[in-house]
Amino acid sequence: MSVYTRFVSQAVFPLQERLKKHDTVRVRRAMEASQWWPAARLETFQLDRLRAFLSDVSAHVPYYRQVFSAAGFDPATISRVADLQRLPFLTKPVIRANTDALRADDARGLARFNTGGSSGEPLIFFIGDERVTHDVAAKWRATRWWDVDIGDREIVVWGSPIELGAQDRVRQFRDALMRTELMPAFEMSETKLDGFVARIRARRPAMLFGYPSAISHIARHAEKRGIRLDDLGVRVVFVTSERLYDDQRESIERLFGCPVANGYGGRDAGFIAHQCPSGSMHITAEDIVVEIVDASGQVLPSGQSGEIVVTHLATRDFPFIRYRTGDIGVLDDTPCACGRGLPVLKEIQGRSTDFVIALDGTVMHGLSLIYVLRDIPAVRAFKIIQETLTLTRVQVEPGEGFSDRDVASIQSGLQARLGASVEIVVEQVAQVAPERSGKFRYVISKIAG
Structure with missing residues (x-):
């Protein structure tokens, strides 16, 4: 780690988070300890968090106060994570019909989000500071698995107007200080691609982050032009927001000369799983409970394919409890060679953007x-x-x-x-x-x- 990276990751970024009143550093450090716990200890920790989370939600969220009452559900009495199955699923139509009632009565400073989701259905929801803190901490932990950190040179290939529309002078100064640069992924003309390749070569980033389709497209364009990308010192390419196809992984790894680290999640469900250097997609079990269900809503055992259902334990301000993502996946109960006790999402299907x-x-x-x-x-x-x-x-x-x-x-x-x-x-x-x-x-x- 360079002196500058250490300065940013240990001083500048923590200061930014404190000014935002986010407890990100403490949460990340706790996660870096808990990732090595045995699976049984993680499960106990998760159950305790789930019980406290549901009790808080019952006291402060009108929608769930009514749901719990109708189901005869007392959060204080749950003895296993599987007790979640007594509660109904949360779906996009339910959120749209109960947006106000899903907000905690003591929530402050909620940020409004609007996402199309995997089905194209517009969805309005809200995110509180705790959710932001925990999601950032989980992503930060996964970044450090790959021997890179905040402050290393980074290029982000992205297309969301939330990021693209936020490039004011303050954000530009912050990005320059953090050594991160945003390249818009919407337009992929020959001229734009030439510019992207030139910028990556000039920037010589330690890591890239973005859509697998966009980054593989840039890499293949460089190959077509006869321009090398594997001599820049890129250590890892993080991809997310789409299904990562084998041919995309092969192209990116071969042409950039570094591994690809897949990530799975969304603005609605949160950061669910991140790939470790041993190849497993580890679920952020400290915050995320994942169920796999069949078409009738019955929970399936590990190894069987079904819809991914998520409960996010850091969403007390606007709870996501048994949220149906619409994505298809498979859990794996085989321990990872990396030694982390975090559960593994073996396969993710059904997300692709043309x-x-x-x-x-x-x-x-x-x-x-x-x-x-x-x-x-x-x-x-x-x-x-x-x-x-x-x-x-x-x-x-x-x-x-x-x-x-x-x-x-x-x-x-x-x-x-x-x-x-x-x-x-x-x-x-x-x-x-x-x-x-x-x-x-x-x-x-x-x-x-």
């Missing part, structure tokens, strides 16, 4: 289209199908108040990204259907490849 191609040939991340629809409250669900360069269809499941103005917003928003002359056909449907496999793809390009 690229789309604009009329002028620009290749863009599919999220650039998703954000047009997800922030329209009257859109309940959607699917975008790029049929040709000149025709894109949008299936919309309309909610209350959906109007011609919303149709016009969709058309103008997509045309601004794909081309002014591209025909955008908006089709109102009773239900946006999943693929034949049962998975939901919210952006499908029939011409991108």
Whole structure:
């Protein structure tokens, strides 16, 4: 670790967190100790946290006060994590119908978030300081598994307007101090890709972080141009927010000359699992309870594939209890060779985002289209199908108040990204259907490849 990295990770970043009134350093240090506990000790710790969390929620969250009463559920009496199964699932429709009642009556300073989720359904929810603190601590712990730390040079390849819209002077100064640089992942034209490759070579980051599709696209472009990326000293590439495919991992590892560390989670469910150098996706068991359920909602044993259901123990201000993520995964009860007692998520399926191609040939991340629809409250669900360069269809499941103005917003928003002359056909449907496999793809390009 360089002197500068040590200065940032041990002084600058902790000071920032204290000013935000986040207890991140203490939480990370506690997690770095608990990760080595035997599985049985972790399970006991998790049960104690779960009992205290549910008791707090029962006292302060109107929605769950009613749910617990109806179910005859007393948090103080739970004796095992499996007692969670007595509670109903939390779904996106439930959150939309009970947003106010899900807020703790003593919550302060909640941040509002809006995400499309894996199905394209717009979802508004809130995050408190405890949740932010614990998520940052979990990510920080996982970063340090790979011999890098806050303060090492980093390039972030991202596309969320939450990050891209926050680049004011204060944020730019902070990023410069932390030695992190943001590259927008929406547009992947030849010129943009040339610029990305040049910037990575000039920056010589110790780590990259971002979408696997975007980073692999940049790496393959460099290969096509005959430009090396494996001589820069990149130690690890962290990927998240999409399913990581084998060909993407192979391309990134071969062309950057370093390992890929996968991460799984979301703004709604939190940081759920991170890959260690031994290859396992470790669940943040200190904060996260993961269940795998079948189509009827029955909990499945390790080794069987089903929907990932998450309870986040640091969400007392706006609780996520038995939250159905819509993603498919498999738990593994085999201990990891790294020696950590953290449970393992063996497989994650069902998350993928296509690229789309604009009329002028620009290749863009599919999220650039998703954000047009997800922030329209009257859109309940959607699917975008790029049929040709000149025709894109949008299936919309309309909610209350959906109007011609919303149709016009969709058309103008997509045309601004794909081309002014591209025909955008908006089709109102009773239900946006999943693929034949049962998975939901919210952006499908029939011409991108």
